[in-house]
Amino acid sequence: MSPNVTLYIALGFYAAGTLVALVSLFTRELRTQHAGLVLMVTGWLSHTFWIGTICARTGHPPLTNLPEAASFIAWTVFLAEMILFFRYRVHAASFFVYPLVLMLLTVSAVVREPFAQMDPALRSGLFTAHVLLSTVGVAALLVGLAFTMLAFVQDRSLKSKQRGPLWEWIPSLNVCRTLSYRILAVGFSIYTLGLLAGILWSYRTTAALIEGRTKQIGAIVAWVLFAMLLELFIKGVYRARRTLVISACAFVATVIAILGIHHV
Amino acid sequence: MSNALVLIGLNHRTAPVEVRERLDIAEAQYEGTLKDLKGMPGIDGVAVLSTCNRVETVISSPSEDVIESIVNWLCDRGRVARNELEKHLYVLRYEDVIKHLFRVASGLDSMVVGEPQIGGQVRAAFLAAQRCSSLDGLLERLFEETMRVAKKVRTETGIGEHAVSVPYAAVELARKIFGEMRGLQALLLGAGEISELTAEHLNKAGVTQIFVANRSHDRAQELARRFDGQAVYFEDIEPHLATCDIVIASTSAPHFVIEPSQVERAMRARKTTTLFLIDLSVPRNIDPKVGKIDGAYLYNVDDLQQVVDSNRELRTQKAGQAEALVDREVETFRRRLLAQDAVPTIVELQQALEAIRAGELEKCLRNLGPITAQQRQTIEMLTTQMINKILHYPILRLKEPTLAPQERESLRETIRKIFGLR
Numbered sequence: 001m002s003p004n005v006t007l008y009i010a011l012g013f014y015a016a017g018t019l020v021a022l023v024s025l026f027t028r029e030l031r032t033q034h035a036g037l038v039l040m041v042t043g044w045l046s047h048t049f050w051i052g053t054i055c056a057r058t059g060h061p062p063l064t065n066l067p068e069a070a071s072f073i074a075w076t077v078f079l080a081e082m083i084l085f086f087r088y089r090v091h092a093a094s095f096f097v098y099p100l101v102l103m104l105l106t107v108s109a110v111v112r113e114p115f116a117q118m119d120p121a122l123r124s125g126l127f128t129a130h131v132l133l134s135t136v137g138v139a140a141l142l143v144g145l146a147f148t149m150l151a152f153v154q155d156r157s158l159k160s161k162q163r164g165p166l167w168e169w170i171p172s173l174n175v176c177r178t179l180s181y182r183i184l185a186v187g188f189s190i191y192t193l194g195l196l197a198g199i200l201w202s203y204r205t206t207a208a209l210i211e212g213r214t215k216q217i218g219a220i221v222a223w224v225l226f227a228m229l230l231e232l233f234i235k236g237v238y239r240a241r242r243t244l245v246i247s248a249c250a251f252v253a254t255v256i257a258i259l260g261i262h263h264v
Numbered sequence: 265m266s267n268a269l270v271l272i273g274l275n276h277r278t279a280p281v282e283v284r285e286r287l288d289i290a291e292a293q294y295e296g297t298l299k300d301l302k303g304m305p306g307i308d309g310v311a312v313l314s315t316c317n318r319v320e321t322v323i324s325s326p327s328e329d330v331i332e333s334i335v336n337w338l339c340d341r342g343r344v345a346r347n348e349l350e351k352h353l354y355v356l357r358y359e360d361v362i363k364h365l366f367r368v369a370s371g372l373d374s375m376v377v378g379e380p381q382i383g384g385q386v387r388a389a390f391l392a393a394q395r396c397s398s399l400d401g402l403l404e405r406l407f408e409e410t411m412r413v414a415k416k417v418r419t420e421t422g423i424g425e426h427a428v429s430v431p432y433a434a435v436e437l438a439r440k441i442f443g444e445m446r447g448l449q450a451l452l453l454g455a456g457e458i459s460e461l462t463a464e465h466l467n468k469a470g471v472t473q474i475f476v477a478n479r480s481h482d483r484a485q486e487l488a489r490r491f492d493g494q495a496v497y498f499e500d501i502e503p504h505l506a507t508c509d510i511v512i513a514s515t516s517a518p519h520f521v522i523e524p525s526q527v528e529r530a531m532r533a534r535k536t537t538t539l540f541l542i543d544l545s546v547p548r549n550i551d552p553k554v555g556k557i558d559g560a561y562l563y564n565v566d567d568l569q570q571v572v573d574s575n576r577e578l579r580t581q582k583a584g585q586a587e588a589l590v591d592r593e594v595e596t597f598r599r600r601l602l603a604q605d606a607v608p609t610i611v612e613l614q615q616a617l618e619a620i621r622a623g624e625l626e627k628c629l630r631n632l633g634p635i636t637a638q639q640r641q642t643i644e645m646l647t648t649q650m651i652n653k654i655l656h657y658p659i660l661r662l663k664e665p666t667l668a669p670q671e672r673e674s675l676r677e678t679i680r681k682i683f684g685l686r
Contacts, residue, residue: 029585030420158441158561163574168422172443173538236537239558 004109006050007071011102011109013043018098025095025165033091033169040098044078047105051075060123063131067108070258074104076139080183084143088179092153092169096146107259126204130197134219137191138254141226144187147180148229148247155240181233188226195223215260222253267308267402268328271356271364272335273320276375279352286342289314294392301337302398306330309400311393311407315385317375318368322361324402331355358669362406363594369414371424372586378423378579383414405601413593420589423582426575431462433571434542434563435469438510441540441561445470451501451508452476453522454515455487458565459544462512467491475508477501479515505530511541513549520551527554542568599665602672606662609676612685613658617651 021036051071054062062068081097084090150166154173157164170176198219229246232239274284289297289312301310301321309324321334335353339346356364364373369386371378390407393399399407418424427436442448448471452463455478463474474493477500478484484495496504505511505526515521522541531539543550543564555562563571625647629640658679667675679685 030422154440158437159555161563161567161570172439173441175443177537236534 004050006046006053007105007109010043010047010050011105013039013046014098014102014105017043018102021094021098025169028165028168030091033094036094036098037085040078040094040101041082044075044082047071047075047078061128061132063135066259067111069131069135070104070111071108072135073139073142073258074101074108076136077101077104077142080139080143081146084179084183088171088175090147090150090171090175090179092150092166092171093143093146095166095169096149097143100142100146104258124201126197126201130194130201133190133194133197135194137187137189137194138258140183140187141191141222141250141254144180144184145247145251147176147183148243151176151180152240152244152247159240177233181230184226184230184233188223188230191223191226195219213260215257218253218255218257218260222250222257225250225253267324267326267400268330269358269361269402269406270323270325270328270331270334271320271361272323272331272338272353273313273318274349274352274354275318275320275373278354283342283344283349283352284316284319286344287314287319287338288316289319291388291392294389295396298393298396298398301334302396304330304333304337306333309403310398311389311403313368313386313389315382318373320368322365322403322406324400328357359594359598362409362597363590365406365410366413366417366590366593367587369410370417370586370590371414372417372583372590376428377583378418378426380418380424383411383418386414387411402601406597409593409597413590413597416593417586417589421582421585423579423586426578428572428575428579430458430544430565430568430572431465433568433575434462434512435465436575437561437563437568437571438466438540439469441538442509447472448509449473449475449507450510450512451496451504452487452493453498453501453511453513453549454478454517454545455483456514456544459512459514459542460487462542462544463491466510466512471510475504477504502526502530505539506533509538509540511539511550512544513542514544515549516545517549518547520549522550522554524551524553524557527557527560531557531559544568602665603663605672606659606676609679609685610659610662613655613679613683616683616685617655621647621651 017036017039019036020032020039024030024032024036051062054068058064062072077097078101081093081101084093150170151173153164153166154170154176157167158173225246229243229250232243232246274287276284294312294314297312298310301307301312301323306325306327307323307330308326311322313320313322319338321338323330323334335346335349338344338353339349342349365386367373369383371380371382374382386407390399390411393403393407427433438445438448445466450463450466450471450473452459452474455476467474474488474491475496476484476488476491476493477496477498478487479498481495481497487493488495501522505522506529511522513521527539527541531537537559539560541550541554541560541562543562546565548564550562550564552562552564554560625644628643629635635643661675662672662679664672
């Protein structure tokens with residue numbers, strides 16, 4: 001049996017889960033939303049199995065090429081969403097997080113590459129720390145962006161006095177803002193440590209801090225944009241449009257950084 | 265159901281308030297009323313539900329003759345002529361009683377669909393009947409199930425979640441903005457009736473401190489005392505805009521009393537990013553441009569009314585889901601009751617046939633003489649399987665949920681006669 005079977009099973013469940021969750025937007029039924037969650041969790045279990053297969057076959061974390069990294073980010077994003085869901089029962093985040101997870105895993109399935117064996121020169125603690133911290137940091141930042149979007153949608157609904165389809169699913173504006181701030185703050189700290197580890201590793205191996213590759217530029221631009229977003233939160237000044245524009249740019253920069261990952 | 269389940273009553277749809285008030289049973293009178301009713305001949309179990317919208321008696325009795333006595337009792341109690349009262353009364357039986365109670369407790373039969381008080385009132389009726397030991401097994405199960413279904417309907421459909429009055433709509437919006445209301449501060453400008461009511465609801469929802477400003481400082485002090493708050497001079501409201509989270513304006517001033525520049529200054533000085541402003545006055549007291557400031561959410565009386573209207577619509581939509589859920593639950597409960605109802609006959613039937621099997625087997629074994637344990641086991645298994653197969657169809661028929669009550673009773677009688685049960 002091909003080791004990628006579990007990847008396709010996961011993808012199928014994620015697609016079904018996302019579809020069902022989006023249907024719940026219109027049916028406004030908790031049961032439909034929960035059915036979507038069950039499908040997503042089933043997909044995530046299959047996804048976990050696929051990641052385990054990579055680890056078992058290659059003997060290293062599944063982070064050496066684009067499909068592996070995208071898959072691991074998707075896995076971590078869903079894990080973070082699960083933790084937040086069971087802690088805060090925020091259903092609406094799923095409308096942003098599920099499609100994101102589906103998109104990332106689709107990248108893994110479409111960009112099919114053989115399981116990469118890691119270059120022995122890369123088997124350093126610093127490199128592993130860089131890859132792991134950056135991935136977990138990016139996952140947290142993406143979830144944080146989902147909550148920032150929820151806060152924005154809620155803000156617009158309250159301003160326009162028009163209830164959108166998400167109105168009932170989104171918790172209070174303050175909860176959305178507090179959660180997005182906390183998740184972004186934690187994600188940003190981890191991401192910063194990941195970037196620093198990467199810069200140090202690059203300096204050790206190539207004597208250059210950065211080489212100007214797409215993923216590096218994307219990662220640094222994303223870091224600057226997330227820093228600007230956090231600054232807005234810390235100052236306590238809310239500017240709806242500015243927040244939206246920075247969030248959108250940060251998301252694009254992060255996606256560019258992820259898509260820029262090649263074989264290392 | 266071997267006992268007849270009957271509900272006799274009237275409600276806001278069938279009877280005007282003049283009739284309802286005459287039959288009303290105050291909570292303190294529940295026990296006496298229940299004892300009176302339980303003392304009537306032919307009543308195994310009884311419960312009464314009396315609210316401002318309905319007076320209903322639920323009866324479990326071996327025969328429906330009891331309906332007559334209950335109607336007479338209601339006429340005496342309300343001092344209403346029988347022909348007059350009969351115009352407003354409804355009598356429900358069996359499944360209709362179950363469905364009616366499920367709908368009532370879920371708020372589907374209320375004047376304001378989904379209103380939450382009725383759940384507590386049904387519970388109070390149940391507890392009162394329990395205290396007076398006026399419930400039989402059937403009514404006990406029915407009321408327990410009713411409360412479970414009502415809770416399920418509210419949880420699964422959220423039918424009671426949306427405010428249908430202006431003050432509640434304001435509180436609902438405040439919750440949508442702030443989430444947790446504890447620790448919040450509110451500023452009340454003017455002392456209109458709706459604003460007072462809104463402040464009261466906010467206060468109940470957890471708003472910690474309420475400041476009151478009014479042109480008449482005495483009136484402000486009076487109102488502040490009511491909410492355990494603080495009166496402030498009208499001229500000093502600006503610093504409070506920077507510290508309060510909610511502002512309710514309802515003065516009789518013919519001009520704006522809060523301008524965008526004041527709110528902008530307040531927003532810069534605030535520690536938090538959100539300010540909820542409720543303008544309940546006509547002419548309006550808060551410049552509508554304030555609503556354009558980032559972090560400030562302004563709602564006037566029309567906006568709140570719009571929220572109320574759309575909530576009503578939402579409740580109506582959810583009522584459809586709730587009705588479907590109630591129908592499913594009625595069917596499940598009905599099947600369970602029927603299955604429980606058939607149990608004594610089934611048990612008796614099984615015991616009778618088992619006694620025949622054991623007796624005949626014993627005789628047969630005596631005639632056969634010595635046999636091995638394995639042979640004995642085979643014969644026992646054969647006879648048991650035969651009995652099970654013979655009983656299979658009668659038991660299925662006894663549990664059949666689609667039979668009408670009379671058909672069920674006649675089937676039970678036939679089976680008892682055929683198999684010679686007591």
